[in-house]
Amino acid sequence: MICWGWQCGGDGFSSALVAQIDELASFSDSPAPSVTRVLYSDRDVQARRYIKGIMKQLGLSVREDAVGNIFGRWVGSEAELGAVATGSHVDAIPFSGKYDGVVGVLGALEAISVLQRSGFQPKRSLEVIMFTSEEPTRFGISCLGSRLMAGSKELVQSLKRTVDNHNVSFVDAADSAGYKIHPDDLHNVFLNQDAYFAFIELHIEQGPILEKEGIPIGIVTAIAAPASIKVEFEGNGGHAGAVLMPARNDVGLAAAELALAVEKHVLESGSIDTVGTVGILQLHPGAINSIPSKSHLEIDVRDVDEKRRNDVIEKVHKSAIDISKIRGVELSEFKIINQDPPALSDKSVINAMEFAAKQLSLEYKLMISRAYHDSLFMARISPMGMIFIPCYKGYSHKPEEYASPEDMANGVQMLALTMAKLSLE
Amino acid sequence: MICWGWQCGGDGFSSALVAQIDELASFSDSPAPSVTRVLYSDRDVQARRYIKGIMKQLGLSVREDAVGNIFGRWVGSEAELGAVATGSHVDAIPFSGKYDGVVGVLGALEAISVLQRSGFQPKRSLEVIMFTSEEPTRFGISCLGSRLMAGSKELVQSLKRTVDNHNVSFVDAADSAGYKIHPDDLHNVFLNQDAYFAFIELHIEQGPILEKEGIPIGIVTAIAAPASIKVEFEGNGGHAGAVLMPARNDVGLAAAELALAVEKHVLESGSIDTVGTVGILQLHPGAINSIPSKSHLEIDVRDVDEKRRNDVIEKVHKSAIDISKIRGVELSEFKIINQDPPALSDKSVINAMEFAAKQLSLEYKLMISRAYHDSLFMARISPMGMIFIPCYKGYSHKPEEYASPEDMANGVQMLALTMAKLSLE
Incomplete structure (x- = not known):
């Protein structure tokens, strides 16, 4: 020795x-x-x-x-x-x-x-x-x-x-x-x-x-194995007082739903090793009296199992599409920034x-x-x-x-x- | 004339x-x-x-x-x-x-x-x-x-x-x-x-x-009659990869839930004249690989009927308290900034x-x-x-x-x- x-x-x-x-x-x-x-x-x-x-x-x-x-x-x-x-x-x-x-x-x-x-x-x-x-x-x-x-x-x-x-x-x-x-x-x-x-x-x-x-x-x-995703929704925005609820397509609420969907799909994986996080959520124009017209999320999904992680990403993508249809907003970006093995x-x-x-x-x-x-x-x-x-x-x-x-x-x-x-x- | x-x-x-x-x-x-x-x-x-x-x-x-x-x-x-x-x-x-x-x-x-x-x-x-x-x-x-x-x-x-x-x-x-x-x-x-x-x-x-x-x-x-409210949640934050889902108290998700609760309570009022908006939603520290440790919302609620508007605000407050309990985060602020007649x-x-x-x-x-x-x-x-x-x-x-x-x-x-x-x- x-x-x-x-x-x-x-x-x-x-x-x-x-x-x-x-x-x-x-x-x-x-x-x-x-x-x-x-x-x-x-x-x-x-x-x-x-x-x-x-x-x-x-x-x-x-x-x-x-x-x-x-x-x-x-x-x-x-x-x-x-x-x-x-x-x-x-x-x-x-x-x-x-x-x-x-x-x-x-x-x-x-x-x-x-x-x-x-x-x-x-x-x-x-x-x-x-x-x-x-x-x-x-x-x-x-x-x-x-x-x-x-x-x-x-x-x-x-x-x-x-x-x-x-x-x-x-x-x-x-x-x-x-x-x-x-x-x-x-x-x-x-x-x-x-x-x-x-x-x-x-x-x-x-x-x-x-x-x-x-x-x-x-x-x-x-x-x-980490992956990160950028998402953007776009809608009409408008004045928080004047646009009545049925006339809205609020991309802030679309972003809120997607953030909760990320959590849901991660928990559905059934493994303790799957984690997902929305660390960035930004609203534009970002004024109290303005309905958001753009929202931006950055999502981080990780797992020790690459396939299980990629399944979560697919589900999140499907949710983003569904939310955009239901809320009448545009899913203007869903970009996988990196998806490393x-x-x-x-x-x-x-x-x-x-x-x-x-x-x-x-x-x-x-x-x-x-x-x-x-x-x-x-x-x-x-x-x-x-x-x-x-x-x-x-x-x-x-x-x-x-x-x-x-x-x-x-x-x-x-x-x-x-x-x-x-x-x- | x-x-x-x-x-x-x-x-x-x-x-x-x-x-x-x-x-x-x-x-x-x-x-x-x-x-x-x-x-x-x-x-x-x-x-x-x-x-x-x-x-x-x-x-x-x-x-x-x-x-x-x-x-x-x-x-x-x-x-x-x-x-x-x-x-x-x-x-x-x-x-x-x-x-x-x-x-x-x-x-x-x-x-x-x-x-x-x-x-x-x-x-x-x-x-x-x-x-x-x-x-x-x-x-x-x-x-x-x-x-x-x-x-x-x-x-x-x-x-x-x-x-x-x-x-x-x-x-x-x-x-x-x-x-x-x-x-x-x-x-x-x-x-x-x-x-x-x-x-x-x-x-x-x-x-x-x-x-x-x-x-x-x-x-x-x-x-x-307009009213505006500031809300802050605080939690432990942490690393997006390392903190497993059951150990999290994610204030970004608490904010997402509250934003959706505002919409729900406004729609429950049953009147077309009730509107509510989350125009500001900010996450801290705001990094893709960080679980949010602070979230900040600003909420605008309006109605031509003051009582009906104030009922919505009370329900939003109750939701904020419930969400903070369920998610184990602190509701560190719920402040009505103005509530004009x-x-x-x-x-x-x-x-x-x-x-x-x-x-x-x-x-x-x-x-x-x-x-x-x-x-x-x-x-x-x-x-x-x-x-x-x-x-x-x-x-x-x-x-x-x-x-x-x-x-x-x-x-x-x-x-x-x-x-x-x-x-x-």
């Missing part, structure tokens, strides 16, 4: 990590304790500078690609071999928390630091990646950076036309953050299939299971994670990730695995999100040991 | 009025043909300057009160008598049209011009009023200017604390438009009960009846309007206003009446809103003659 000297080195690193997490959380467009850090905003640029600063302190060789995926590499003794990579994201949806993604970036850098302090010498290079825009906030596209790295040609096409809610194009937004993109640069973001020997992501669970069961580590065996963790990475947990005497649970992550796309170009740590009540995407220093320390040690083991293979 | 010389003067004035309406519509924060002109915005300030400019061209004596109600007076030969006033508003809700309110301001100024050109000499002074913020867009308070003029002490109190959605206070917003308000100035906006001998408002119908029946003039006998037109003003219609050989219909107007509040301090003209398909509060030059010309002539008649009484 290999002796990992740094294992006996105390846990001073957890307080350094906590301080970094708090510092990063201060780059926010909403007041603490909430965090809002949207792609290519000034705060996002600040966070990028901060991450690159730590990478440089650690002596990593730093590279950025055309869309701002950031890579910090510790070159191994056999630099020509595929590297062992880890990483996550630091963008944050409006009014969310400070751990989602961040633990997988700052924690990964802490894992590198721990290995360096222990005197470890990697054979395969080790690399920390900060992915651009895991969250879909600005352009409606989740995992933008990793999706591109995995070679999504459709995304390259659509990014040329993509605009945000203020009609700012993707290219102009990137430019404002200092990334001068020519449309053909986007292909250069694609990575080779043999770029990485393994990819591991450390993340808070974003669910309540580990905390409830008192287990410090989750080893992810599969990531649930699920991903399985690779046996080689699971083995390394189980080895690490046993070495560290940490109890672990093999589990499914119901949230999706950059790992879903990294799995297309590399053997993939994920390490989960518990979070308070399973809360995520809100200010109450919390992971304890102890749980983060366990996650960092798990990640360090897993990477070290894979580096020597 | 009085001979109204100007009646024979052709209708050149309608094209001048159309040109002014188009010019005013260009002061908009949304692209044509829509109009967006929100209280104290730069566009609102431009519009105010434009209206005062026309008043000065007509030789009217111009006065502004503390909140920006604008008065243009043609002083009569017996200036000590109560004046005959008319007017409406020029603020426009987001993405609305160019006739709502505007016809009653620019049309009133055209009526003054017509009377001046005809050589008419008023005995009682004639006055055109441009009311501040008939629309509730910015501060959630409808008919802000006329409500204050009518002496609303509650409004004076609440305005000291009122902020808009960007947390800008009413006082600061007014300041940015050039109105330096000290909280005690607001009382100075109150008018005496005998300030006006009569008030008449010219307005598009905002409903389909006149157009459908081919009748050019509506004489309003009563204004329906209906207003009746005064017999003296109706008589003058009927006289004018007969003089002009215009067919007219006695009707109810289902939309409410500044007249609702002017009725508290003055005998009140309203003149309606047809509008295309009854459309209002959207870009397709339209009134024909002929219908506007009829309205202007009706208003001019009604004011002239009352001025001599």
Whole structure:
């Protein structure tokens, strides 16, 4: 058995990590304790500078690609071999928390630091990646950076036309953050299939299971299959006082019915693993004395079973058509934005994670990730695995999100040991 | 019978009025043909300057009160008598049209011009009023200017604390438009009960009846009683992938259910005159992968029968409580913002309007206003009446809103003659 000297080195690193997490959380467009850090905003640029600063302190060789995926590499003794990579994201949806993604970036850098302090010498290079825009906030596209790295040609096409809610194009937004993109640069973001020997992501669970069961580590065996849908209804609108009820075709009520239909169809699936959410519902013109003339919904449906998830989507589509007929409104858009297949963790990475947990005497649970992550796309170009740590009540995407220093320390040690083991293979 | 010389003067004035309406519509924060002109915005300030400019061209004596109600007076030969006033508003809700309110301001100024050109000499002074913020867009308070003029002490109190959605206070917003308000100035906006001998408002119908029946003039006998309500639900929110369905308390779905309950309770009233609308429904944080943790609705309920309307509000309240219990969310606000009684037109003003219609050989219909107007509040301090003209398909509060030059010309002539008649009484 290999002796990992740094294992006996105390846990001073957890307080350094906590301080970094708090510092990063201060780059926010909403007041603490909430965090809002949207792609290519000034705060996002600040966070990028901060991450690159730590990478440089650690002596990593730093590279950025055309869309701002950031890579910090510790070159191994056999630099020509595929590297062992880890990483996550630091963008944050409006009014969310400070751990989602961040633990997988700052924690990964802490894992590198721990290995360096222990005197470890990697054979395969080790690399920390900060992915651009895991969250879909600005352009409606989740995992933008990793999706591109995995070679999504459709995304390259659509990014040329993509605009945000203020009609700012993707290219102009990137430019404002200092990334001068020519449309053909986007292909250069694609990575080779043999770029990485393994990819591991450390993340808070974003669910309540580990905390409830008192287990410090989750080893992810599969990531649930997500899909997202945009829907728009259009109607005549009109004055809230003057248009009598029989003359109305109220698209706000059509949207309300569809939101409830999503819940109904999800529950009909009969499986606890099926979830569906209407996180965005907007009415136009949005005045108290005006009947809505346009409504816009964005729907998220997920399942570990792809077919069951797609059945729900079909039912939601049928409901949208039925509602539009009954209410006399137009279903002007029903667009499936993405409908990704699920991903399985690779046996080689699971083995390394189980080895690490046993070495560290940490109890672990093999589990499914119901949230999706950059790992879903990294799995297309590399053997993939994920390490989960518990979070308070399973809360995520809100200010109450919390992971304890102890749980983060366990996650960092798990990640360090897993990477070290894979580096020597 | 009085001979109204100007009646024979052709209708050149309608094209001048159309040109002014188009010019005013260009002061908009949304692209044509829509109009967006929100209280104290730069566009609102431009519009105010434009209206005062026309008043000065007509030789009217111009006065502004503390909140920006604008008065243009043609002083009569017996200036000590109560004046005959008319007017409406020029603020426009987001993405609305160019006739709502505007016809009653620019049309009133055209009526003054017509009377001046005809050589008419008023005995009682004639006055055109441009009311501040008939629309509730910015501060959630409808008919802000006329409500204050009518002496609303509650409004004076609440305005000291009122902020808009960007947390800008009413006082600061007014300041940015050039109105330096000290909280005690607001009382100075109150008018005496005998300030006006009569008030008449010219307005598009905002409903389909006149157009459908081919009748050019509506004489309003009563204004329906409006009420508006703000509702907020709060729940735990969370990640759209990770929180399983049984663990959710989704306030977006609570809001959807309440919106549909409003429709249900309105239809249960059994009267065609009961209407209810959810024009605003907002979800927080508003991200596709986040379960809503706060939802906000604004509900508008109206009826010509005050008790029947209030019964609907009670049922909506009960539904909100039931929904919050069933879904395990908190009903953190259920606030009735206003619950105004209906207003009746005064017999003296109706008589003058009927006289004018007969003089002009215009067919007219006695009707109810289902939309409410500044007249609702002017009725508290003055005998009140309203003149309606047809509008295309009854459309209002959207870009397709339209009134024909002929219908506007009829309205202007009706208003001019009604004011002239009352001025001599």
